[in-house]
Amino acid sequence: MSTGSKPVYRRVLLKLSGEALMGDDAYGINRDVVSRIVGEIGDVLAVGTQLAIVIGAGNIFRGVSGSAEGMDRATADYMGMLATVMNAMALQDALVSSGTPAVVQSAIRMEPVVDSYDRKSAIRHLESGTVVIFGGGTGNPFFTTDTAASLRGLEIDADAVFKATKVDGVYTKDPVKHKDAERYDVLTYNEVLEKQLGVMDAAAIALCRDQAMPLRVFSINRSGSLLRVVLGEDEGTLVQSGEQS
Numbered sequence: 280m281s282t283g284s285k286p287v288y289r290r291v292l293l294k295l296s297g298e299a300l301m302g303d304d305a306y307g308i309n310r311d312v313v314s315r316i317v318g319e320i321g322d323v324l325a326v327g328t329q330l331a332i333v334i335g336a337g338n339i340f341r342g343v344s345g346s347a348e349g350m351d352r353a354t355a356d357y358m359g360m361l362a363t364v365m366n367a368m369a370l371q372d373a374l375v376s377s378g379t380p381a382v383v384q385s386a387i388r389m390e391p392v393v394d395s396y397d398r399k400s401a402i403r404h405l406e407s408g409t410v411v412i413f414g415g416g417t418g419n420p421f422f423t424t425d426t427a428a429s430l431r432g433l434e435i436d437a438d439a440v441f442k443a444t445k446v447d448g449v450y451t452k453d454p455v456k457h458k459d460a461e462r463y464d465v466l467t468y469n470e471v472l473e474k475q476l477g478v479m480d481a482a483a484i485a486l487c488r489d490q491a492m493p494l495r496v497f498s499i500n501r502s503g504s505l506l507r508v509v510l511g512e513d514e515g516t517l518v519q520s521g522e523q524s
Contacts, residue, residue, distance in 0.1 A: 287511035292432030336362035356420035367414035386418030443499035
């Protein structure tokens with residue numbers, strides 16, 4: 280993959296965790312963190328790459344997880360989906376306030392609050408330079424927002440799926456708990472599944488594998504990381520098709 284000042288991706292799907300929005304806070308949305316992410320998104324749009332986002336809800340659902348304990352799984356999942364829409368609306372507001380056009384499309388119908396998911400409409404928005412934020416997960420319980428990211432990335436014909444986390448790639452084991460953990464530069468989908476590396480859930484990885492969708496895992500906390508990935512620089516861990524190492 281060549282590097283330089285021109286993007287190597289025409290259109291990407293960014294999976295942004297809810298936890299990424301809360302910074303060092305216990306839960307909720309940290310305005311300074313969101314403002315920094317908005318700046319990073321603006322840098323990507325400035326080089327001509329189209330950007331869609333699937334957002335999680337860990338920052339909100341963490342605050343009510345105690346109440347959800349013992350709750351019916353489907354009910355808890357629907358609560359999580361609603362929380363992703365709240366995050367999507369917050370990010371949209373921050374983007375629009377900065378002068379960046381953005382729309383939210385939800386897998387769960389909730390007009391007039393946000394638009395419902397529509398593939399053709401989403402692609403038209405992307406082609407016009409608008410950031411499209413997908414909320415509501417897949418719209419179904421028992422599926423994670425990771426799976427939603429893989430699904431939406433394939434539906435909008437993205438060139439790659441980016442997963443932005445608090446860790447700068449995929450490691451042999453938890454780098455927070457284990458100082459001797461080693462980071463992978465490149466992995467295959469099958470290696471991720473067989474080694475149970477926890478990059479994404481199995482359904483999300485299988486979707487990417489079956490359609491040969493490249494996946495890049497990197498830290499959103501590193502300044503300029505999103506732009507570096509778009510420009511093809513060596514950032515984080517790349518998961519792709521190929522022979523196992």
